[in-house]
Amino acid sequence: MSLTLTLIRGLPGSGKSTLAKTMGVAHYEADMYFIDADGNYVYDAAKISQAHDWCRQQTEQSLRSGNSVVVANTCVRLWEMKSYRELAKRYRAELKVVECTGQYGNIHGVAEETINNMRKR
Incomplete structure (x- = not known):
């Protein structure tokens, strides 16, 4: 298996985590970093x-093993994927990029204005 x-x-709300x-x-x-010991999402x-x-770091550790x-992150700009492209190359992993475009409502309370600004990028 490769x-x-x-x-x-x-x-946010496009179905990334669900997929x-x-x-x-x-x-x-990245959102997993904000989940506390009780399972609550506490964004900072x-x-x-x-x-x-x-x-x-978690991604690299898994690939190294x-x-x-x-990885499910917004990555609205191409440069935000650069470090992952480098990891794929370093560990000779096939890189696949999937874009989610659904509109299911975000569970983290991201303001609509913020989402619209992300969309423009």
Whole structure:
């Protein structure tokens, strides 16, 4: 079985997490960093950089162990996928990019204005 890194990108509420959970491989996303010990989502904008670093580290750890990975992050700009492209190359994993375009309503309370700004990017 070949090693695969799948990036699922899309706006908040587009179905990224739901799709990722169906793929049967290790699944990471920056939002997971904000889940506390009780399972509550506690977002802190000041820690978004740490959240993305954590997601990349988890992804690399899985690839290094020979496990395929799916990452579900917004990645609205191409540069946001660069580090994952580099990881796929480093570990000789096939890189797949999937874009979710559904509109299911976001569960993290992202303001519509923020989503519209992301859409423009």
